[in-house]
Amino acid sequence: MVRDKSFGSCEPQGAERKPTEVVQTDQLVGQGTSQPVVRPQDFSLFHSQRAAVARLQYAATQEASLAILCGPGGSGVSTVLSALPINLQHVAHVVQIDLRTLETFSKLAPYSNSEALVFAIDNCHLASDCMLGSVSDAIWRQSPKASVVLGGRGRLLTLLARDRDLLDKALLRSVLHPFSLAETRAVVQSRLSGNGLFYSERVPEVIHEVTAGIAGNIFRLIGMAQLVGGGLPGQPIEVADIEQIHERLYAAAA
Known part of the structure; x- marks a missing residue:
């Protein structure tokens, strides 16, 4: 398995950034998730967000993979994670988790026997040191083939830098940039x-x-x-x- 080791953009370096492309996401809310995520119905995915969804979609279909999505507050990290269920609905079940409300790992147990699982974990920048490694390990112990997607703001990269074992498992690392x-x-x-x-x-x-x-x-x-x-x-x-x-x-x- 080839792993991308750079914290890069979701677009190739030096690539020309296209004018904003709008894709309506009225039907993204709550489909295929363990808990519905409410989004404004007129919200849209833009070019960089669409590219991030496409890359995460690829990473999430690889067994036991880890993908990382980072961006400043308001850049659309939560929106991109919420778009995964509709994009993966025919190949995997997406379990959406908000780290702000995760108290125990017991909610992971009902999914341990599923063959195709993706755990999309939002607000990972709020984690304490080593917490992300513990959560990921708990997922893989119960569902060895599951894919894990960690999303959050800039502090997420700092937390991962302190946990080299987890960082080395990353198949994909993407950053959402501000609009041009x-x-x-x-x-x-x-x-x-x-x-x-x-x-x-x-x-x-x-x-x-x-x-x-x-x-x-x-x-x-x-x-x-x-x-x-x-x-x-x-x-x-x-x-x-x-x-x-x-x-x-x-x-x-x-």
């Missing part, structure tokens, strides 16, 4: 122009700057901008409006 400016422009055009709203030329650039290209932040800001624009029919959304919305969102999150 071109992708942000495409989202702004789709969500604002597509809803009959006007905006000044620099609005997409400012949205990209203040959100650092993080998908969750972009959608949150655009959602507020839609409310502002809807209340001012015929008037364009200006840079000052975006900056004011961002300040209010930042203050609310503080």
Whole structure:
């Protein structure tokens, strides 16, 4: 078995990043999972997220494999993990686990006799030292052929660096990157122009700057901008409006 040893992107190095491609995921919620995961029904998978799903789909079909998905908060790690059940529904059963609510390993027992199992574990950056190794070992003791997917934010990579035995088992390691400016422009055009709203030329650039290209932040800001624009029919959304919305969102999150 050939293992990818680099913490790379889900796209080849140097590859041109395509403008945002939107794939509706209305039917992803709760299919094939042990517990339904609720997502907004208008949420979409974008180019880098689709690439991550494709790579995880390959890794998850390899027996006793370990795959790692990492990205900043709001980049779509949870969304990608939630997309696995529908993509693997004909070849494996996906058990979704949130590390925030995992208290014991007893919930793994009912699946120990299944032939094709994938355990997708979210929020792994919240784990304590060696916890991820313990959880993975518990899975493989009960289901030796199961595949494990660990997802979380940047601290996940630090935890894995401290557990070399687990890290060496990784077949695939992918990172979700923030949107490029071109992708942000495409989202702004789709969500604002597509809803009959006007905006000044620099609005997409400012949205990209203040959100650092993080998908969750972009959608949150655009959602507020839609409310502002809807209340001012015929008037364009200006840079000052975006900056004011961002300040209010930042203050609310503080």
